[in-house]
Amino acid sequence: MNLISLLKKYNVAGPRYTSYPTVPEWTEQVKSSDYQRALASLQAEEKLSLYFHIPFCERLCHFCGCMRVITEDHRRTEAYIRALLAEMRTVQQNLAVKKPRVCQIHFGGGTPNFLKPEELEQIFEEIKKIFCIEVDAEIAIEMHPRTSTVEFCQMLKKLGFNRISLGVQDFDPRVQQLIHRNQTYEQTREMIDVLRDLGFHSFNFDLIYGLPGQSLKTWRETLAKVIELSPDRLAVYSYAHVPWKSPVQRSFKDQDLPPPELKIQLFEEAYQMFLSQGYRSIGMDHFAKEGDELSQALDRGTIHRNFMGYTTRAEAHQLGFGVSSISYVGGHYFQNEKDLKSYEQQATLGELTTFRGYLLNQEDSIRRDLITQIMCRAELDFEKFSKKWKISFKTYFSQELNSLSELIEDALLIVDQDRLYATTSGKLFLRNIAMIFDPYYQKQKLDRPTFSQTV
Template identity: 40%
Template sequence: MESPITPDLLRRFDVPGPRYTSYPTADRFVEAFTDADYGQALAQRREGPSALAMPLSLYVHIPFCESLCYYCACNKIITRHKSRSAEYLGWLEKEVDLHAGILGPGQPVSQVHLGGGTPTFFNDDELRQLMQMLRSRFAVAPGAECSIEVDPRTVDATRLQTLADLGFNRISFGVQDFDPEVQKAVHRIQPYEQVAALMAEARRIGFDSINVDLIYGLPKQTPESFARTLGQVAQLRPDRIALYAYAHLPERFKPQRRIDAAELPEAAGKIAMLSQALAAFLSAGYVYIGMDHFALPGDALAVAKRQGRLHRNFQGYSTQPDCDLIGLGVSAIGKVGATYSQNAKTLEEYCDALRQGRLPVVRGLALSRDDLARRAVIMALMCQGQVVFESIELAWLLDFKNYFAPELEEMRELQRQGLVVMDDAGIQVTASGWFFVRGVAMKFDRYLQADRNRARFSRII
């Protein structure tokens, strides 16, 4: 298969835009939303009809890393002092207990995700304590989707078996690029042979899904060097691939100041790398899930897309229904009911709140009716690739064509470009449009249309 996109389309959509892991996006959260508002949302969930019917998703943020990757824009703490993780585990337990106290015991959980930072900074005993802590306060379902982000430099075959024994059935390896010069430029050295050996062992153990993260647009990358990495990844044949565009924002992310901007590929080079990746993965038999995700046809994510069951949350595309998400740990983001919330971004502020017996939420958002209606449209585009007007009208008691009249004018222009097909019943994203679905969804973002300052977002490609 060849990529159904043209260089002209790639250039036209080389613009910043949200990733829509939520709508409204996290940059719209306000400090007027407090821990008291979040506590009220939790209480309403406990008292509502969905308390036991709708499973929870749990996200735990572990911020520690042993070394700094220069490209990183995540909330992390660089340290080699392993004692810090034991102390952090104690604070997590306090936060979990506060949630359990409000929600009540036995809340069903269908999904657990450990992210970071580097979750495998925790040693085996600490990971065991963490999972036991969660299972003792929540009813984690048998066969629940339990995933963990893994730095290949922090695990070996024995540790992979331990992760499986703890109930993790999905793992994600951070690779980014296999080229030695690129790895040196971003301060992340991990040979191909090391990752290949770990993936072979993960397959032997029997993890349900293995993901590999890649980044294009890094310093010293060229279309030629990235083509070699793409070939190596195709050989490894992970179940899923996440392909991200590097966003160089040194004014926002201090580690990126160590990157020499002169070594970054120009726009034409990035476009070539993206085009190469799309063609390589499609020809290797991967299904394009949307945005920056690919999966083998038999993977649960590809199956969910075929069956129209794809969802999206703060971790990206998911097979899980649109369930409430509890974010645990420093900077973690959650969604409960019609609210979003985010914990304190510094460890000091996070611990101080817990020391006072308070949930460490410092900002968030209570969604308006307009937010909810637009979220439904944006997520339908991002996940199913279509919007059925009648379904939105029935759910939100509005006349779609009147309510979204300006947006439909924008859709007509996208239709002329071949990215969507629109008729009286709805909007359908085309095969080409899937590669620019962020650009399609942006047309329904009321905040973004009112605020043309988009430099804070990564580029669509």
């Protein structure tokens, strides 16, 4: 079967596995008191990854599925920063460890560069009071090229940021018009020049395929411009059309969306283009240059996957700050309040704002580890896994192993005595492989639409 036929066959609705169990399984029975207990259980030798959600954006991109607040009123950050600082202090009070070590900090959004430079500095000063940032910590921020300023970039340098992630999506003006996100190639290039002059040398671009108005011709032009700008990493996401969750996506006319065959060709084009330019394929949808840390982590088998995509800091507990942020601490998930006003009120009063989460049992943890290994390494060693979890892999997962036959027949997966691993083509279908091991998905798939298409 050729690649296009395979992509058509396996293009079904399925989770992205940035968490396991996936969010539809989470429950509001998980409360702040559970998060408190998880924070208190952290040990001095354990490392942390901090995530800060800055929800504000000046304009609404019509493809957006993120938690964001659209406003041009920059004074709205004042109350938000008060809440963020208060939340950090509340978390600190619940930690048994003084000044825990932090190996990764990530500002996401929304648009983090909606903040004024001095506001970012204010947050950073509080981080330094509470946590000990390791010398080689990865300090990253997502930026919108159209709204960033030279002063903001200078502040990033001063504060020690070392990784910049730019939302590019597509450079074609017609696509940009349809998705309501205008940022010219020149604006993006100028911003990168400013950042490179300041000494930044680690860039990630986010691209999206399957957006309205995309054609093979315009997409090739976008890819050529991306190559010119030479980012170190690329995330090439499939546009998730979930209008039942993000009603703004109803602004797209059906005829503007690329049909499934074209969408698949767009991904294949990007895949071939980046590989031919010396990038390595990481997981399902990421690419990294040979010398990049993500590429090296792939060789060492230390890549992990979380809500920010693929990361090299596998061992860290994740503390999320800000409205709707997700934490993964002590093996359990906790999500902050999703309503901005309620978040600000509760956090400013010194409360943790957990509104839902998931406490994993032993079986969930075993399956989470398995799905993470498939999504990150595209392989699994039976003996190592059995030893780690004190199980016999083949007995524990006998039913799932029997369900892999179609993927094996289609040459997407190889299962031998010692391990299972995806073939080169199979790496495009890691979500489909993982889905076999996810009993919650198997139950849900017959219900209402919950997930986007896997391709």
